[in-house]
Structures are given as C-alpha cells and as structure tokens.
Amino acid sequence: MTLTSTDRPAPREGGAAVVPVLAFAGIVVAVMQTLLVPVIKDLPQLLGTSPSNATWVLTSTLLSGAVATPIMGRLGDLYGKRRMLILSLAVMVAGALVSAVTSNLLLMIGGRTLQGFAMGAIPLGIGLMRDMLPREKLGSAMALMSSSIGVGGGLALPAAALVAQHTDWHALFYGAAGLGVLSIVLTLLVVPESPMRAAGSFDLPGALGLSAGLVLLLLPITKGSDWGWSSGTTLGLFAAAVVVLLGWGVVELRTKAPLVDLRTTARREVLLTNLASIMVGVSFYVVSLVLPQLLQLPTATGYGLGQSMVVAGLCVAPLGLTMMFTAPVYARLSAKYGPKATLIIGLLVIALGYGGGLGLMDAAWQTVITSVVLGAGIGLAYSSLPALIVGAVPASETGAANGLNTLMRSIGTSVSSAVIGMVLANTAHHVGGVAVPTMHGFRVSFLIATAAVAVGLVMALFLPKPDRAPQRTQLRASSEEDANLERAEEVLRGFRGRVLDAGGAPVARAKVTLIDRRGRRAGSAVSDADGRYVLAVPSGGPYVVAAKASGHGPHASSATHAGHEGAVELDLSLPGEAVRA
Numbered sequence: 001m002t003l004t005s006t007d008r009p010a011p012r013e014g015g016a017a018v019v020p021v022l023a024f025a026g027i028v029v030a031v032m033q034t035l036l037v038p039v040i041k042d043l044p045q046l047l048g049t050s051p052s053n054a055t056w057v058l059t060s061t062l063l064s065g066a067v068a069t070p071i072m073g074r075l076g077d078l079y080g081k082r083r084m085l086i087l088s089l090a091v092m093v094a095g096a097l098v099s100a101v102t103s104n105l106l107l108m109i110g111g112r113t114l115q116g117f118a119m120g121a122i123p124l125g126i127g128l129m130r131d132m133l134p135r136e137k138l139g140s141a142m143a144l145m146s147s148s149i150g151v152g153g154g155l156a157l158p159a160a161a162l163v164a165q166h167t168d169w170h171a172l173f174y175g176a177a178g179l180g181v182l183s184i185v186l187t188l189l190v191v192p193e194s195p196m197r198a199a200g201s202f203d204l205p206g207a208l209g210l211s212a213g214l215v216l217l218l219l220p221i222t223k224g225s226d227w228g229w230s231s232g233t234t235l236g237l238f239a240a241a242v243v244v245l246l247g248w249g250v251v252e253l254r255t256k257a258p259l260v261d262l263r264t265t266a267r268r269e270v271l272l273t274n275l276a277s278i279m280v281g282v283s284f285y286v287v288s289l290v291l292p293q294l295l296q297l298p299t300a301t302g303y304g305l306g307q308s309m310v311v312a313g314l315c316v317a318p319l320g321l322t323m324m325f326t327a328p329v330y331a332r333l334s335a336k337y338g339p340k341a342t343l344i345i346g347l348l349v350i351a352l353g354y355g356g357g358l359g360l361m362d363a364a365w366q367t368v369i370t371s372v373v374l375g376a377g378i379g380l381a382y383s384s385l386p387a388l389i390v391g392a393v394p395a396s397e398t399g400a401a402n403g404l405n406t407l408m409r410s411i412g413t414s415v416s417s418a419v420i421g422m423v424l425a426n427t428a429h430h431v432g433g434v435a436v437p438t439m440h441g442f443r444v445s446f447l448i449a450t451a452a453v454a455v456g457l458v459m460a461l462f463l464p465k466p467d468r469a470p471q472r473t474q475l476r477a478s479s480e481e482d483a484n485l486e487r488a489e490e491v492l493r494g495f496r497g498r499v500l501d502a503g504g505a506p507v508a509r510a511k512v513t514l515i516d517r518r519g520r521r522a523g524s525a526v527s528d529a530d531g532r533y534v535l536a537v538p539s540g541g542p543y544v545v546a547a548k549a550s551g552h553g554p555h556a557s558s559a560t561h562a563g564h565e566g567a568v569e570l571d572l573s574l575p576g577e578a579v580r581a
C-alpha cells in the first residue's frame with residue numbers, strides 16, 4: 001500500500017549502512033562550496049580575467065544550488081528520492097570534470113554551475129532517512145545529514161589548501177569528481193529506493209518562477225559590493241525579485257500540486273524554523289570568512305598570525321569535525337528535551353563562541369578553541385532544523401520542505417558573504433594598493449554574527465511547544481503493508497476502512513482521495529491487497545472521501561471528522577453507498 005499522507009513506511013533492513021553512505025554524499029556535495037576558497041585570491045590570474053569576473057566562478061555555484069535545492073526535493077517526492085540523489089551527484093561529477101580540463105572563464109562558470117546542482121542531495125538524503133529508518137535512529141541520522149553541510153565545508157578547507165599548494169589547482173576538480181563517483185557507487189549498492197510518492201505532477205511553471213525569483217534575489221546580494229548597493233542594477237534586481245516572487249506565490253496558491261506548498265510553509269512551526277535557518281546560515285559563514293584571513297595575514301600587520309594556507313585550514317577544520325561528532329549528542333538532547341530546546345541550546349552555544357571569540361584572536365590555538373565551540377553550537381542548531389521540519393509536514397512533502405529549509409540556509413550564507421565582505425572592505429587598510437582587512441573589521445563581523453544568532457534565538461523561542469503526550473509502543477507487523485497501516489493508525493487522526501466491490505469483496509490498488517470543504521485535495525492513499533486504506537485529516541470538519549479503481553465506477557461519500565485523535569471508520573463500496581463499519 002502506498003500512503004501519501006503523514007505516515008512513514010516501515011523501516012527497512014540495512015538502515016545502519018544507509019546513514020553513513022547518505023552522510024558521505026552530503027559531505028561530498030558540501031565540499032563544492034569551499035573547494036576554491038584556498039585559491040580565491042589567485043582566480044583572476046589563473047583564469048586570465050578581472051577580479052569582478054572571477055567571482056562568477058563562486059556565484060554561479062551558489063545560484064544553481066539555490067535553484068536546484070527545492071526543485072530536486074520536489075522531484076524526489078514525486079519520482080523517487082534515491083533516483084534524484086544519484087542524478088544530483090552525476091550532474092556534479094560532470095561539472096567537476098568540465099572544470100578540471102579548462103582554464104577558460106565561461107567553461108569554468110558552466111562547470112561550477114553544474115556542481116551547484118548537487119546541493120539538492122542534502123534534503124533528498126534527509127527524506128530517504130525519514131522514509132527508511134526506525135524512529136529511535138532517525139534523530140541522530142538526520143542530525144548527521146544536516147550537519148554534513150558544515151562538515152564537508154570544514155574538512156575541505158585544509159584538504160583543498162594542501163592540494164592547491166603542492167599540485168596544479170585543477171586537481172581539486174579531479175578529486176571532487178572521484179568523490180562524486182564513489183558516492184554514486186555506494187548509493188547504488190547500499191541505499192534502496194523509498195516507496196513513498198507524492199500525488200500530483202511536477203509544477204513546471206512554479207519551478208521556473210521560483211528559479212527566476214531566486215536568481216533575481218541572490219544576484220544583487222552576491223554582487224552588490226561590486227555593483228554598488230545603491231546602483232540602479234542592484235536596486236532594480238531587488239525590485240524585480242519582489243515582483244516575481246509575489247507573483248509566483250499567487251500562482252502557487254492556486255495550483256493543485258504546487259512545487260512548494262505555501263500553506264504548509266506558512267504554518268508557524270515551519271515559517272519560524274525557516275527564518276531561524278537563515279540566521280544560522282549567517283552565523284556559520286562568518287567564521288569561515290574571518291578566521292582563515294586572520295590566520296594568513298602576516299605578523300607585520302600587528303594582528304595577523306602569519307600562518308600558511310594549510311595551517312590556516314587545519315585550524316578551522318575543527319569546525320566541521322565538531323559538527324560531525326555533535327550528531328549523537330544532539331540525538332540524546334532531542335530525545336529528552338525535543339528539537340526546539342536543542343535548537344535554542346545550539347544558538348546559545350554559537351553566541352558564546354562568537355562572544356568569546358572576540359577576545360581569542362591573538363594566537364592560532366585560540367582560533368582552534370573558537371572553531372570547536374562554534375562547531376558544537378552550529379552542529380546542534382543544524383541538526384535540529386530537519387527534525388522540526390519533518391515533524392511539521394506530511395511525509396509526501398519531506399523532500400520539498402527540507403529542500404526549502406536548505407535553501408533558507410543558503411540564503412543566510414549568501415547574505416553573510418555579502419555583508420561581511422562589505423564590512424571587511426570598508427574597514428580595510430590600503431597598503432600599496434592592496435586592501436588589508438583590519439582587526440576592527442574582524443570584530444565587527446563577529447558582532448554581526450552574534451546579532452544574527454540573537455534574532456534566530458527569538459524565532460526559536462516562539463516555536464510551538466512540542467507535544468509531550470506519551471507515545472504508545474510501536475506495533476509489529478508481518479509485512480511492510482501491515483506496518484504502514486498500523487503505524488498510520490497509531491499516530492494519525494483521520495479516516496480508515498476498506499474499499500469493497502458490489503459483492504463485498506476487497507478492491508486492491510483503489511485510489512482513495514480526501515477532499516476538503518473548499519474542494520481541494522487534502523490527502524490520498526492506495527488500498528492494499530485487503531482493500532484497506534488510511535487517510536489523515538489536517539483538521540476537524542466535513543470532508544468527501546472518494547474512491548476509484550480500474551473496472552469499477554467511482555464512489556464518493558461525505559463524512560465529518562471531529563479533529564480529535566483517532567480514526568473514523570468508513571468503508572467505501574464500488575459502486576454503491578458508504579457502509580459504516
């Protein structure tokens with residue numbers, strides 16, 4: 001039986017192997033974000049272009065990742081999350097190979113654009129975990145997958161620095177392609193496809209509208225420093241982004257199967273979680289921008305620490321390592337206090353890291369301490385976000401909802417990059433025509449990160465209180481279909497029953513649809529071999545439950561659900577009248 005409501009399918013065997021493979025895929029994808037950080041200053045010379053043109057090598061990856069994340073999440077919900085995960089990794093490998101064989105600016109930008117599409121792997125991995133893992137393992141697994149964004153970015157810095165310092169810089173892309181191929185092979189061997197599918201079709205107009213709106217929004221954010229924040233181009237693009245995104249929102253609200261369910265997104269728990277995600281993204285990227293520069297500045301400046309590129313990467317690497325080891329800590333805290341409390345704890349630890357970091361900039365070992373503390377806080381915060389989202393949306397929307405949440409983090413990092421870049425540029429000293437960042441600029445950047453964390457903390461405090469009702473013991477079933485039904489019956493409120501033919505025999509594979517008072521589809525299910533179905537209801541009220549199967553006429557029945565926990569028994573006869581069980 002294929003359920004497309006808020007239930008989760010029965011956990012499958014091999015879950016223990018699935019987690020590290022999916023987390024590895026997330027780490028590989030995240031490597032793309034920081035792969036070129038060690039050679040940023042040399043890119044104009046390496047590509048034979050101006051500094052402003054060279055920045056497109058980084059901007060293109062950011063833009064394509066932002067566009068691909070929600071789209072791949074929705075495609076995964078519709079056509080299979082494993083399938084879309086492999087496709088994301090394959091596109092990344094192709095992009096890495098293109099970049100590996102060229103020093104032409106346009107080809108390099110094209111390759112980097114393809115690499116950015118892999119960012120969709122993060123929400124797809126989280127969705128696969130939800131669909132396959134038992135509840136007792138899901139928390140720590142999603143925490144590790146969510147943190148892989150920071151883990152990959154943190155570990156890539158020293159590795160990329162070492163490669164760039166001793167070999168040709170194109171080797172970075174060959175290495176990335178190799179990691180991508182390895183991840184594809186492991187996914188094919190270990191990760192099964194999820195049985196969960198969302199109803200409906202792909203919303204192409206919604207995808208095009210969101211893509212256009214995101215590009216118009218992120219382009220001036222990332223290029224505003226070069227173009228001027230008050231320039232006509234920057235302001236015009238911001239205005240166009242507002243118009244396009246508002247129009248896109250109106251169209252999505254009228255679409256039966258939208259790319260992003262804005263009504264779900266507007267729920268308090270989802271909206272506040274996404275807003276907090278932006279703030280966490282801002283705070284994460286500040287340390288990645290500030291500490292490597294502080295460590296590599298010459299000691300002649302009076303505050304620079306005079307370290308090599310590799311040593312600077314090693315000093316920042318604990319940021320990612322700590323995030324990785326925070327996953328099991330998160331699982332224990334979340335199991336005891338809930339993901340909301342864990343998010344609040346994580347934000348407080350981040351604030352402590354940046355506050356203490358203001359006075360820990362005088363030696364390399366001090367930056368390591370700052371990296372460890374911030375890694376712990378960001379790890380807890382990142383780990384909490386998918387749990388909050390998964391707990392607030394139907395299973396059939398997990399990929400799209402987590403894709404949107406990942407997008408919010410990306411927007412946070414984009415805003416962070418633009419704002420911190422502007423701060424460091426405006427506070428820099430100019431020596432021989434070269435802008436040298438100052439300690440004042442570094443400290444202002446840390447204060448901005450602290451302010452972002454404070455805003456995120458306010459958002460987290462206003463999240464709804466978690467439901468502390470005692471959970472009943474999980475039921476065991478002899479088959480996956482029975483487990484689906486029993487788990488859904490245990491945790492859902494809604495309608496359940498059987499689809500029968502005129503003679504009272506069960507009808508398998510009948511499509512059962514729930515329609516609300518406004519005529520909108522509120523859920524759907526497919527009956528199992530015994531004709532049984534389960535439908536969740538979003539709230540109490542009148543509904544129409546309609547059934548249709550091959551070889552039978554359609555049947556619809558009006559029914560009302562009071563909204564309390566428990567299922568209303570409703571058998572559907574094809575054709576014929578509804579029969580109360």
